[in-house]
Amino acid sequence: MTNLASSSAPIVITGGCGFIGCNLADRLATRGDNVLILDSLIRAGVRENAQWLKSRHGDRITIAVGDIRDPITVIDSIKPAKAVLHLAAQVAVTSSIDSPMDDFEINARGTLNVLEAVRLHNPSAAMLFASTNKVYGRLIGNDQIARNGQRYQPIDPAMRPGVSEAAPLDLYSPYGCSKGAADQYVHDYARVYGLKTAVLRMSCIYGPRQFGTEDQGWIAHFVLSALRGTPLTIYGDGCQVRDALYVADAVDAWLAVLDGIDAARGRVFNLGGGPSNAISLLELIDLITPLAGPVSFGFADWRPGDQPWYVSDITALNRATGWQPRTTFADGLRSLHGWLAERFAQASGREALA
Template sequence: MANYLIVGGAGFIGVNAAEHYAQSGHAVTILDNLSRQGTANNLKWIQTEHPSVRFVRADIRTDQTLLETEIAQCDVLLHLAAQVAVTTSVVDPRTDFEINALGTLNVLEAARCAPRPPILLYSSTNKVYGAMEDVPVICEGNRYAYQNLPHGVAEEQPLDFHSPYGCSKGAADQYVRDYSRIYGLRTVVLRQSCIYGPHQFGNEDQGWIAWFLRCALLGNPVTIFGDGRQVRDVLDVGDLIAAYDAAIKNIDRSSGRVYNIGGGPANTLSLLETVDLLEKTNNSKLDHSFSDWRPGDQRIFVTDVGRAWRELGWTPEVSPKHGIARMRTWMAANLEAVAQAFHT
């Protein structure tokens, strides 16, 4: 049994990870400031299902002493706390920086000063690659496609931070890498694509599959920013946690490394295809309209997951069709809580 500390553990990914590690017999502590919509619901659920899960209310920007105390007691640290929306970062870049960059530095310093520094996994983002304007993109029907990247974007793609969010997450990404090089911490950076699954409340700015599904179930219209042909590789949260497990299990190989983690070319959806899939799933039309592109939006991002397969033995297993169906079951059963989270 190991001691797991999940920073940002009341969020969508965090609460799924907490459930997984609690079910596996590990001691789990969630550290979260409960600032995001839906986190209070997630915390109530996980503590009902798994009363052994500890909760520590703290903010990674300001509560350094508490961070140091908790990190000193853990064997594995999942750093998932973040400001996650590009649009929010444009409106309030200072808060975005303080959470994503400064907050991550605080976590790293607490880990560095621990008597026995834990394994540290960092939840990064594909946004560190920017708009990739030098990569040729073609239009194929209702989706965009890479002209010359059949396997998607690999870790060798140059970094190019776009938007305050890209800058803050990119800075944190590089700090996590460097703390392995300079201080010998066992850190792993996971540049995640679009993750979806149960306990994701989603909103118009972030978590688009959850947002589209929520609107479909509530009969609300959806605004598509751009032309709807934007493509993302999507990954079920269970597959993501399997990637965490693989990185931890193979820490002698993964320490100091960066991995692109997503659904890969076999698990891609355009926004228009997602609308069509949800209409078929719900047997009803999803009212949608179009608006201008948002800052930092990529026409396409598809992850090359080859390094994770070669070094960690990890590959996605859940198809979008089956994963979204599972997510729909959860959301339909919790629709009142989902609606209340956004004051609908």
């Protein structure tokens, strides 16, 4: 196992002021690592996350404002790094459909900038990439799923343990294409150039520090809508299923791969909550109601690339690192609700005083 903590060189996190990135930065700094965050600070909530990190860790965390589309900025950040966790991305399918060129430049070209900076200037550094389950496309046709109560499930029982890394890629939507291209570049740079890369294809990660929107972070978005009393739009019929993973468990997985990179290099792993943490949109609403009150919602057409059912098979990651989720969905949802309710109350108080 690689002892990354033995060096004072920083671990670079691109997009480190985002939801998962700031939780990773917090954990790394807490265990004694120096962290350099490269973030454009253009998304909602990231400046608040940046202030939170600095208030907790001071000089152990350095925040560099920059864009991964600028190769010089990327090189300057990565040259001194002992590892790179690459999470900076355009994250919304809807935005990719509206602006496919921007989506490509950030997700595909930006990732290639990171890889080239590692290859040419710091080839001994580990590099982990935040990929997505969207690289698998829709996965399952309407004739291959059946409705069971408020959720879909595959008719074929062999699929119910989840989708493994052996599933063929079917890049659907510009977002799926850009992330899929980046995913394959990261995988191939381990094979062709011998870099210490690994890919984590993530399902639905949720938890504190997540500022959910309709386009990204749907669990937090549903909770926030209930707290605010604003109606939701459900695209599709609400029976679509995802496996959800609490962010602290996701951080555990990232660090397990990072610290074990000598064995994990060149590997691709699905990262999610697995079958025991799978939930449909309608089921989530039923769980939110006792916590945050009634949820008002309506329906709209399915969106391009929407998956009626996706559950991660996390066996490969467990076998490689020993990792497995520890937080039940009920416990994780209570934690997320508590954080959002406190922050929402504080924000309402500030507005009332203004």
